[in-house]
Amino acid sequence: MIRLDAVRKTFKTGETEINALDGVSLQIERGEFVAIMGQSGSGKSTMMNIIGLLDRPDEGAYLLSGQNVAGLSEHARARLRGTAFGFVFQSYSLLPRMSALEQVELPLIYQGVRDRRRRAAEALVRVGLADRIGHRPTQLSGGEQQRVAIARSLVVDPLVVLADEPTGALDTATGHEVMTLLSDLVDQHGMTIILVTHEPEVAAFAHRMVRMRDGQIIEDTGASKAADALNGEAST
Amino acid sequence: MSTLDALQIAVRAIIANRLRSLLTLLGLVIGVSSVIALIAVGQGTQKGVSDQIRGLGTDLIFIEPSAEATTQQGGGASPITTTLTRADADAIAANGNPAISAVTSHITGEAQAIAGVNNVGAESVFTSSNYAEVRDLEVATGSFIAPGHDRAGSLVAVLGIRVAETLFPNVDPIGQEVRLSFLAGRVVFAFTVIGVLHEVGGAADADDQVFVPITGMANRFRFLYTPTGDLRVTQIDVQASPGADTEQLKQQISELLLFRHNRTDPDFTIESQDDLLEAASEVANTLSILLGVIGGISLLVGGIGVMNIMLVSVTERTREIGIRRAVGATAGDIVNQFVTEALALSVLGGMIGIVIGVVASLLVDGQTLGDQEVTTVIQAWSIAAAFGVSAGVGLISGIYPAWRATVVDPIAALRNE
Numbered sequence: 214m215i216r217l218d219a220v221r222k223t224f225k226t227g228e229t230e231i232n233a234l235d236g237v238s239l240q241i242e243r244g245e246f247v248a249i250m251g252q253s254g255s256g257k258s259t260m261m262n263i264i265g266l267l268d269r270p271d272e273g274a275y276l277l278s279g280q281n282v283a284g285l286s287e288h289a290r291a292r293l294r295g296t297a298f299g300f301v302f303q304s305y306s307l308l309p310r311m312s313a314l315e316q317v318e319l320p321l322i323y324q325g326v327r328d329r330r331r332r333a334a335e336a337l338v339r340v341g342l343a344d345r346i347g348h349r350p351t352q353l354s355g356g357e358q359q360r361v362a363i364a365r366s367l368v369v370d371p372l373v374v375l376a377d378e379p380t381g382a383l384d385t386a387t388g389h390e391v392m393t394l395l396s397d398l399v400d401q402h403g404m405t406i407i408l409v410t411h412e413p414e415v416a417a418f419a420h421r422m423v424r425m426r427d428g429q430i431i432e433d434t435g436a437s438k439a440a441d442a443l444n445g446e447a448s449t
Numbered sequence: 450m451s452t453l454d455a456l457q458i459a460v461r462a463i464i465a466n467r468l469r470s471l472l473t474l475l476g477l478v479i480g481v482s483s484v485i486a487l488i489a490v491g492q493g494t495q496k497g498v499s500d501q502i503r504g505l506g507t508d509l510i511f512i513e514p515s516a517e518a519t520t521q522q523g524g525g526a527s528p529i530t531t532t533l534t535r536a537d538a539d540a541i542a543a544n545g546n547p548a549i550s551a552v553t554s555h556i557t558g559e560a561q562a563i564a565g566v567n568n569v570g571a572e573s574v575f576t577s578s579n580y581a582e583v584r585d586l587e588v589a590t591g592s593f594i595a596p597g598h599d600r601a602g603s604l605v606a607v608l609g610i611r612v613a614e615t616l617f618p619n620v621d622p623i624g625q626e627v628r629l630s631f632l633a634g635r636v637v638f639a640f641t642v643i644g645v646l647h648e649v650g651g652a653a654d655a656d657d658q659v660f661v662p663i664t665g666m667a668n669r670f671r672f673l674y675t676p677t678g679d680l681r682v683t684q685i686d687v688q689a690s691p692g693a694d695t696e697q698l699k700q701q702i703s704e705l706l707l708f709r710h711n712r713t714d715p716d717f718t719i720e721s722q723d724d725l726l727e728a729a730s731e732v733a734n735t736l737s738i739l740l741g742v743i744g745g746i747s748l749l750v751g752g753i754g755v756m757n758i759m760l761v762s763v764t765e766r767t768r769e770i771g772i773r774r775a776v777g778a779t780a781g782d783i784v785n786q787f788v789t790e791a792l793a794l795s796v797l798g799g800m801i802g803i804v805i806g807v808v809a810s811l812l813v814d815g816q817t818l819g820d821q822e823v824t825t826v827i828q829a830w831s832i833a834a835a836f837g838v839s840a841g842v843g844l845i846s847g848i849y850p851a852w853r854a855t856v857v858d859p860i861a862a863l864r865n866e
Contacts (some may be wrong), residue, residue: 267775267859288779295777302863306772310465320776322454365776 214372214405215241215264220273222259222428233259234270235428241407243372246399247435248408248419256428258377261409265375266294278372295323299366299374303381305358307350313337314346317365324369336364340394356387363394373405374398380415392418450782452789459790466762473758474798477843480748481802481835482809487744488831489810491737493824498729502722504649505584508550508689509722510699512537512706515715531556532716534679535663537709541687541702548693548701553583554682555663556673561630562608562659563637564616571612572654573629575663575673581607583688586655591623591644594662598643602664606640609656613645629659631670638669695721741831748835751798752842759791759850763857770854771862780855787851788844795843799836806835 222234233256241247251257262268263275266282269290275283282293299320300306307316317336321329337346340360350358359379366374376395380388396418398404410416421435463470514531538554555576562571580586581593588607598605606627613622622642630637640661649655667673667680674680687702689695699719706717763770770783778786810825817823 262860265775288781291774291777291779291782294775300775302775304863306768306775306863308769308772310461319773323450323773323777323779323782325451369777 214243214278215239216274216276217260217264217270218274218276220260220263220270220275222256222263222268222271232428234263236273237428237430238273239423239430239433241373241405243405244399244403245435246396246406246408246418246420247423248410248416248421249423249425250411250413250416251425252411254427255425257409257425259428260425261375261377261407264373264407265298265300266290295320296369297372299363299369299371301359301362301366301374301376301379303378305350305355305362305382307358307361309350312347312349313342313353313361313364316350316361317368320365320369333364333368336368337361339367340364354387355383356390359383359387359391360394363391363398367398367404373407375407375409377409378411379408380410380412388415450778450785455785455789456793458786459793462762462790463794469758470794473754473794474801476751476754477748477795477798477839478751478802478805480744480751481799481839482806483747484741484744484835484838485803485806485827485831486809486813486825487740488737489806489825489827490813490823491733491740492826492828492831493814494736495730495733496826497822497824498733499726502725502729505722508691508693508695509583510687510689510695510702511720511722511725512685512687512702513718513720514683515718531681531683532710533682533685534675535682536679537706538682538685540709541685541705546698546701548690548698549687550690551579551583551688552685553577553580553688554685555580556666556681556683557658558631560659561634562612562616563628563630564622564625567616567618569612569615571609571629571657571659573631574658574660575666576660577663580660580686583686584655586649587647588644589647590621591642593644594660598662599664602668603662604638604640604665605643605662607644607646607660608642609646609654609658609660610648611656612659613642617642627659629661636670689721695723744835745838748838748842752795752839752846755791755795755798755843756846756849758794759787759846760853762790763787763850763854766854767857767862770857771859774857774859775863783854784848784851787854788847791843791847791850792840795839795846798843799839802839803832803836807832 217237217239220234220237221232224231224233237256237260249257249260259268263270270283273283274281277297282290285293308319314330314333314337317333318329321332326332334346337343340363342357342360342364345353345357353361379395380391383391392415395406395408399406408416408419416422422432423430424432512533514533533554535554538552542549542552553576555574558573558575560571560573562569576594577599578594578596586593589610591607593607594605606629608616608622608627616622616627617625622645625642626639627642628637628639646655663680687698689698699721703715703719707713707715710716773783807827810827813823814825815822
């Protein structure tokens with residue numbers, strides 16, 4: 214469903230160029246729960262941004278459900294981003310002064326969905342926040358805020374949920390709860406989730422692990438042997 | 450995203466930053482209301498001046514000695530320095546010109562009017578019976594100077610309303626005695642009051658004047674005569690017949706006076722009411738424009754305020770923009786959001802400004818400021834223009850910050866905590 218082919222991305226900071234992604238190839242199928250691991254600067258966030266259409270590759274191809282989306286216009290990427298992906302960030306990324314219901318409605322507004330109140334409420338029920346619908350971020354715990362963010366990512370029925378350090382701001386117990394919720398989405402609802410983290414305990418929830426270093430994939434527990442070999446060669 | 454959704458988001462953002470929105474609104478409200486109120490004052494002044502000039506009578510031509518002529522004559526034995534005489538006025542009238550319906554002349558001089566213990570400084574007007582008709586003056590009680598008074602040289606007086614009210618606060622002035630003291634008290638004459646004029650209003654002179662027959666005064670002030678025995682006057686008023694060509698009439702009068710004064714260049718000025726109206730409305734127009742510009746500047750400042758607030762707002766809401774982009778907002782959606790917000794602010798400010806501007810104009814109307822009565826005329830076009838400018842300013846103020854918002858990198862924005 215997601216296929217990256219020799220994707221490169223270079224950032225310039227002043228005079229120095231940083232190869233955030235140095236020829237990465239990756240394939241992820243529907244229903245997978247993939248953890249992308251690596252230290253900061255390894256390129257894992259850049260890869261997630263490219264997958265989530267927040268950023269575009271300098272070189273290489275990105276096929277989403279068979280369509281090459283690397284060359285799409287900014288407008289088309291924004292539209293596709295809204296329907297194909299749900300984002301969960303470390304910092305919850307909720308808007309202040311909005312109720313949980315309104316937060317979840319937000320993606321539907323940009324898609325011009327009519328029935329958004331009902332769909333948003335359903336998504337909140339799915340993450341176990343039925344009794345928190347009218348609460349604002351300041352009235353919710355960290356775990357609850359992250360659940361609202363997860364509900365918001367689910368409400369558009371995305372192809373993939375992209376979670377960037379979803380437990381980074383949570384204590385261990387709450388982090389565990391959030392990860393259990395994400396696992397359930399994969400196991401019981403067939404959702405595809407790509408998780409970016411540097412914590413092995415969090416990555417352990419995933420079914421496949423992709424390890425990155427210096428803009429390259431150095432380990433992929435679920436990839437085909439051929440791809441493994443290719444990546445292994447490139448890293449040595 | 451529908452317009453309604455955009456409006457809803459805008460209203461939420463405005464309410465969320467209550468104080469800031471209020472201060473922004475204030476700038477626009479002041480701008481719009483000052484444009485409306487100041488233009489209303491300017492237009493009111495214009496109307497007031499026009500009314501005052503029209504109130505002098507209709508189709509009038511005013512002949513006065515030119516400034517040069519009065520200086521040349523100054524320093525002589527006579528305290529009255531004028532080249533115009535009553536004979537000039539009679540000659541204009543005697544011409545039999547069908548374009549002329551009436552001619553009157555007068556001399557004005559400062560006098561102190563005294564009645565019992567009351568006294569008031571008043572301008573004395575030495576004139577004749579037809580003055581009231583030419584100048585469109587009406588008596589409230591009694592009567593104006595009659596042709597009989599002219600002939601007899603009677604010492605009778607007609608009072609302007611303010612003079613009458615000051616001198617005779619409690620009694621009917623008709624038949625009472627009023628003394629006029631001239632030349633700083635050196636000469637005092639007693640007159641019998643025969644009439645009081647209707648209030649003319651505004652800053653009109655007639656309310657503060659005392660009218661007496663010129664013939665009666667001429668017998669007592671010998672210096673009113675020229676060495677050749679003509680009676681001096683400081684002004685001749687000619688009333689043109691309805692529909693007469695005043696420009697042509699001015700020309701004819703000018704030629705006649707030049708001939709009589711035996712001069713090639715005029716020692717007098719001739720102005721029609723239209724000339725005065727034109728000159729006065731030019732002044733009032735300049736005032737109108739000036740006031741409008743002042744209002745416009747405050748509107749501009751208000752508009753810059755909106756732009757400033759929107760820019761701050763974009764910077765502050767980088768994270769919000771990032772979140773919205775992440776959940777599928779296009780650059781267009783973000784532009785839409787900020788422009789709608791700026792427009793909503795400026796339209797609201799414009800509407801409040803219109804209400805305040807109109808109310809202020811109505812409140813000020815008829816009030817006296819110093820010794821001037823302020824008149825305001827609210828102009829529909831000024832309301833439309835002020836509102837249009839404020840909405841336009843809002844739109845422009847929204848577009849640049851909105852564009853800034855779209856170049857915000859969503860990734861960086863999301864990292865921005």
